Amino acid sequence: MKAFLKKLKKNPYMIAGLIITGLIVLMVIVGLFWMPYEPTKMNASEKLQGISVKHIMGTDNMGRDVFSRVMYGSRITLLIALGTVTIGVVLGTIIGALTGYFGGILDEVVMRIIDAMFAFPSILLALVIVSVFGTGWAQLLMSLGIAFIPSYARIVRGEVLRCKGMDYVESARLQGVSQFRMIFVHILPNIKGVLASSILIGFNNAVLAEAGLSYLGVGSQPPYASLGKMLSDAQQYMFTVPSYCLCPGIVIVLIVLGFSFLGEGIRRWK
Template identity: 40%
Template sequence: MTSTTLTMARRNPSLVIGCVLVAIVVGMAVVSFFWTPYPPTQMAMMSRLQGPSLSHVMGTDQFGRDVLSQIMVGAQNALMVAVLAVLIGAVIGSALGLAAAAVRGWLEELFMRICDFAYAFPAVLLAIVISALVGVGATPTILAIAIFTIPVFGRLARGAAIEVWSRAFVAAARTNGRGAFHISLRHIVPNIGGLLIVQVSTQIALAIIVEAGLSYLGIGLQPPAISWGKMLADAQTNMSLSPTLAIFPGLMIALAVLGFNLLGDGVRDVLDPRLRRSR
């Protein structure tokens, strides 16, 4: 990364704020692998529904479990599901989009119509249908999110790749006898990589919402796995007694989603040469 790009990154408020918020969520997730204030599943009925205090910074839930410990482990599970699902969808979708741009013809049209069909359903609804078909738990949740992520990256990669295929250096490579596979790896992928990275950040934000929604409905992560969405569902019955049970996981979902969206916007502003010239 050049010094000019680094300077732009430091001056980009979206990128800075996004990095800070994502760092907070990632930091909580990483720390939870080694330490939490209390065992996240440890029950203490004598301490149930306590408000925030020095001993329990975010209070305790209806079973006396420490909310902060659950929030930290919930960050770990949310990121694990979202990142894995989006990476799977990005790799498969981008490969299909690159192939469609290279081959063209009826295969490209078939691929685009499949993508259009997938886009006809909201992401959460499609994930619910897939989860209902393949089951509940972490693996089915990752699979469900990955499946609706594939057409997103497929359309994006295909559209961006077609534009690059029309450039002079690609025509020169074809004249020199380079095949479509070599051109895609050597010329197309480096030129659309930044665009795909930005989309990865945006899709992770969406994946966090979908995972929380599935867990809230009871068809996502299952106990003893901890999910922010499941924490929100459990908090409903005790809202009048302890509203913070819903506030903290809801706030974490909002911060994580906002962070990844701002991070994607910031990276796009830094990497997009057209935006760079306009400034």
Template identity: 75%
Template sequence: MNILKKIFKKNKATGQRNTFLIMGTFITGIIVLLVIAGIFYTPYDPTKMDSSAKLQGISLKHIMGTDHMGRDVFSRVLYGSRVTLAIATSTIIIGAGIGTIIGAFTGYFGGIVDEVIMRIIDAMLAFPSILLALVFVSLFGTGTYQVAIALGISFIPSFARIVRGEILRCKNMDYVEVARLQGVSDLRIIFVHILPNTVGVLMSTIMIGFNNAVLAEAGLSFLGIGAQPPYASLGNMLSDAQSYLFTQPSYVLSIGVTIVLTVLGFSFLSEGIKRWE
């Protein structure tokens, strides 16, 4: 309840509520709740085909219609969203986890190691993350786990660069100097004194990372090199649906709108966190 009060409270300076944070929490919350609910219950078996119910429109029986194999689209969207968000979560755990450690140590200690690692990261950042992911997918192969690892590695440079910048900004501040004079170890200074003061920036970056990970996974699966059957993700579902854009638009739009809302929710959360009082 205290978190909800903070989300909805007005800014003392402007007298306005954080609209982006409210909208992001609302949209993302609904999607996450639906995905969690889909773990325990779906109206139909997402993999069950029914040749007599192919490409049916929206109805009370099938609220998002059926696909070209007679499967319930709503049930598959719930299942596909779970796979997509699971890959996105794994991507952020790998990218943010390793990137934060690299950025923290290189920023705090500096030296030749910092210079070498940052030049490597700069070279990686020169390429779009989706292109880097394609390179790593070619090394690891296609599949759900391989895509999560490939995307995670491709996201490391952006997190490392941002965390390093925050460490450089904070490491010579008074509270850090006091900690050094008290004999506090470097590791404790990094992880107890400095990193907690970068939570706002890091959380905003993580939300943007989720946004990009969802889009990247959808793109890779759309191209057929992401999640593979029998796994359904939003990307490979959209790939299957594109041929029926004009004959059964509800089939395509239901998947497309889910992707857009998911990305929009995380984007609003990122902007809202930046404006957090």
């Protein structure tokens, strides 16, 4: 523990990342058990109110408490981002590890498909998939997850190609270790540092992609909220009730900033 704290003190990026993400996660956890108001409850008499003691982030155009909706929307945004990265990492790692290790025709065919997917920006690719499966948070999660597979497949493939010629792999091969054990026990654990940093970067990208697609109306549907959907609803009131737009926007910035600091902290961890 002392060694960990000593390293932590020398890593301001990790400290900043832990503080910011810790506060966001704490808000989400508290929101599971308590919220100031029901996030979907409307009150016509309290529409578009500014920041006050009663509503610390004001109210929206339907009289709903913005802070309660930010707590709920942060949960939706983080869950979609987590699911997106999980799908991308699991499937991308399997694809990248197998193609990188075995090579040959498997590598050629799969990587050409990956290259074709890379020709489309992830948000555009997700929009195409959403147009087939429909709108909603589940469809958005699946669409973004599929769109994130190519980036992780390429990262893992490159690392496997780098590692499979190293001495410890040759030694394991001479001992008769099976190929799948070689990949998943000997090679993949040695690329965990690169993969961890890539996961945090991917999480940031997933948060921004979810916010962007929800802003366009293909994510969570009314009356439920996500941070991107809240920004879309608030844009026309930007100058009349700034808190309505600024609060979800600031939370998105903090989420991205926190995980960016964590990624840089992991990269600098020694």
